[in-house]
Amino acid sequence: MGQTLLDEIDLLILRQLMQDSTLSHKEIGRAVHMTGQAVGARIRRLRELGVITGYSIGWDPEKLGLNVHALITVFLNSGSAHQTFLQFVASEEEIEEAYRVSGEGCYWMRVRTESPERLNALLDRLVKYGNYKLSLAIGQVK
Amino acid sequence: MGQTLLDEIDLLILRQLMQDSTLSHKEIGRAVHMTGQAVGARIRRLRELGVITGYSIGWDPEKLGLNVHALITVFLNSGSAHQTFLQFVASEEEIEEAYRVSGEGCYWMRVRTESPERLNALLDRLVKYGNYKLSLAIGQVK
DNA sequence: GTGATTTCCTTTCCGAATGAAAATAGATAC
DNA sequence: GTATCTATTTTCATTCGGAAAGGAAATCAC
Numbered sequence: 513m514g515q516t517l518l519d520e521i522d523l524l525i526l527r528q529l530m531q532d533s534t535l536s537h538k539e540i541g542r543a544v545h546m547t548g549q550a551v552g553a554r555i556r557r558l559r560e561l562g563v564i565t566g567y568s569i570g571w572d573p574e575k576l577g578l579n580v581h582a583l584i585t586v587f588l589n590s591g592s593a594h595q596t597f598l599q600f601v602a603s604e605e606e607i608e609e610a611y612r613v614s615g616e617g618c619y620w621m622r623v624r625t626e627s628p629e630r631l632n633a634l635l636d637r638l639v640k641y642g643n644y645k646l647s648l649a650i651g652q653v654k
Numbered sequence: 655m656g657q658t659l660l661d662e663i664d665l666l667i668l669r670q671l672m673q674d675s676t677l678s679h680k681e682i683g684r685a686v687h688m689t690g691q692a693v694g695a696r697i698r699r700l701r702e703l704g705v706i707t708g709y710s711i712g713w714d715p716e717k718l719g720l721n722v723h724a725l726i727t728v729f730l731n732s733g734s735a736h737q738t739f740l741q742f743v744a745s746e747e748e749i750e751e752a753y754r755v756s757g758e759g760c761y762w763m764r765v766r767t768e769s770p771e772r773l774n775a776l777l778d779r780l781v782k783y784g785n786y787k788l789s790l791a792i793g794q795v796k
Numbered sequence: 797g798t799g800a801t802t803t804c805c806t807t808t809c810c811g812a813a814t815g816a817a818a819a820t821a822g823a824t825a826c
Numbered sequence: 827g828t829a830t831c832t833a834t835t836t837t838c839a840t841t842c843g844g845a846a847a848g849g850a851a852a853t854c855a856c
Contacts, residue, residue: 517717529710532709550835568712569672571707607796611793615790620791645757646757647757649753650756652751652754654750691806804852811845818835818838819834819835821833821835822831823832
């Protein structure tokens, strides 16, 4: 594929931005031996190519009161339409990630809620679409 | 807990930054009816409180050639030390997330590799620590 | 009620970063 | 050698971000 689209310098810039996107172009330039403007041009290109899809912040879920963290494997009912399930996923703010999977189950997702009661309520809404298997995350390793 | 630490305006600012951390303080200020400087002071406070933990970019894994996406449940050997497993996780760049779980298995993790061969090699290294169950992600829903 | 204190916001100001345009260097084809 | 194309540097105007000073509102002691 388009592997020649990105050179080593692009990858260096990306790695730096992944760690800290507030680095100035000039600071990044020091690491890759370029002026800030050249770095800026490359970053603009990475955005236009769709390699960089956006800028965001990292945040502490516990500081926001999200104390419950669960991993859920979803086994969709055979009659349940995937489309309506996708709408469900999109509408539930407590679902942080969700993937269609091949292997065990139909979907896998990770959720955070502020309390066991909220998790319980979410599972009640989820069970309309199918069965599930749940594990609680008791620590983030990475 | 410290729920009174964050007011509605702080949450609004956080939500905006989660969507796009390149918004200027002034732009955010328009949404919350404050000057850019006031927004900047609140953001600084959110950083000092540890609510905001960092700034990063979103990126397209396929544009970087990471075509294989897998979800792995790890069942650690009873003799295997957790400490050495954590070092393993930290050293493997292809592991993007990992959590200690209570429920099915000991750890859960999500990995991306550029090829099935690389996934195979990663699993070879993983199997020293225990057993695993693997699902392939075939689409990101959220 | 008065005054002091604290907190938070606005105003003002300056250094630094960003983004655009023009000039320059390096590589390639012919 | 000449033309051409791409990527970088240089230069410049605009904007942003952070610090300091001043002011409004809430709290508290008395």
